[in-house]
Amino acid sequence: MSSADARALSRPPTQSTGSRGELSSSLGLALGAAADLLFADPRHRHPVAGFGQAAAALERRMWRDSRTAGAGFVAVSVGTAAALGTAAHRLTAGSPVARTVVTALATWAVLGGTSLARAATTMADHLAAGDLPAARAHLSSLAGRDPRDLGEPELVRATVESVAENTSDAAVAPLFWGAVAGLPGLLAYRAANTLDAMVGYRSARYERFGWAAARLDDVFNWAPARLTALLTVATAPLAGGSPAGAWRAWRRDGAAHPSPNAGRCEAALAGALGLRLGGRNVYGARVEQRPHLGDGQPPVRGDIGRATRLSRAVWTTAAAVAVLHRPVRRGPRTRRG
Template sequence: MLTTAGSARPRSHARRLRAAEAIGIITGYGLDALIGDPRRWHPVAGFGTAASALEKRVYAPDRAAGARFAAIAVGAPVLAGAAIAGLTRRRPVLRAVAVAAATWTVLGARTLRAEAHTMAGALEGGDLATARGRLGHLCGRDPSALDEPELARATVESVAENTSDAVVAPLFWGAVAGLPGLLGYRAANTLDAMVGHRSARYARFGTAAARLDDALNLAPSRLTAALTVALAPLAGGDPARALRTWLRDGHRHPSPNAGQCESSMAGALGVRLGGRNVYFGRAETRPYLGDGAPPLAPDIARAARLSGAVGLTAALLATAWRLTAGVRTTPAGGER
């Protein structure tokens, strides 16, 4: 079919917007890699403060109140992203800037790896006090009685899970849904960290936030696991072993998503994850994932290296996907 000049202009503009968003995603990833999280005035921290204020107004110990809370707290960033996208629909340069800023805001790759290396350094130096003090930056376990293997295990498990939560998943939703996807995902993931746990206060109120986060991470966690398998040689691992461990153990974890990331990481590193986790006032026994010995300090550095490779690959895939989003071809090869 012949293409008129009038119909070609909207398509050309759409291509420029897609290119702007692709540039924004890879630029935002680069900013996170070079600079990391801002030390002050972090927008995610500001969102957490606003969400806490909202919780005080709507809290009730039931699931309906929790669903209203999640709908408002996640819906507002999604609408904000849609509004910014609308305001920049004729300004590709501003769209690229907005996507870059949002991507930088929602990613946590550099911070994750930095915390992992700090833990590895403390453990290699035999400084258990420092390592125990830093564990709270990675997960919510009680570190007071943990030795080196348990501190290393907690760190590797956190690196594996947060490679999806803080890196691959936001990139995935940015690629799929642009600005609303970037902001909406980070809001949902932050809410899950705030209220999605099984404490007396949040057992029912946090259900909606936890289920939403589970749903949004179904695809990204499996993409993270697949990339971990493919890139295992960068950490001295065997992709075949990583794949076997993922397929065998991925479903054993109580989380539908964390087990995917942790089992593939265990297989890639050739270590065993899982076991008894002690939180403040609560203990859980998790199934073992992988074979071999528990991880030690050197395995943390390997996990961080693999996490970085997975994140970079996910950023390149997200950029490529956003660049080509919406492109369709006719049987004759023309764009439509």
């Protein structure tokens, strides 16, 4: 054995740069989730709003009544977001502190779990005060339904269904993609989800142009929606709910919903809380008759609080899983001589 080999063997094993990066990313996810839990979304100059403005300007230049044009719009928009995430990932590769800070800021920017709960609570407050005009005006922050003719029962149902669906879209999904793909995953997911909200719905303008945005959002949310349903089963007791009921409704009713993802989340929450969701929804000139999910009674005002408590339990558990996933998936590495 040479003296160089002996010295190499005598040195203690050290963590690789990759492992340090995973730990930094994990800590960044934890700090970003904590910031959302404590402070909700950034109040001023929100990065997602800035992305939406840039995407809207790009849409005005690229819009054509074709799927090909819409796919190009999505590729440019989401590709740019992913490229920015990749650049940030590479630039912070040699600095654990910088990686932690940048990941924390990105996580905070793309999460919306606490803002979702606050929007639902505001709806409950308007309804408790008997202020239907304010409740109807507030519905746009939760759902895209036409609120003009909705009474309290339908406003409550829309709120509970929005909490169920957006627990995945606003919180579990970004955490999932942050755990799987780091900074590029965080930014690409939020870009795709934002485009779906902008152009992915059915209308004369976006029926073809928005097709790619809607389909990409479905792909991005396929696994997170099912993880949300699974975590709803696991955390149901924290909101006074039934794990067995959540599991039964998810497995029986989730696929009946027209969305390949939202139905899983809504059915699981309905079963957990002993509710029945679904019914007639009006979106401008379009009317949809959604299937019933769950076996219970339609939700009442007090169920909004129960739904938000379950939502918080689900997404904070998802945050814990995401934080633990990044260092565990790579495991300790040692430098070899």
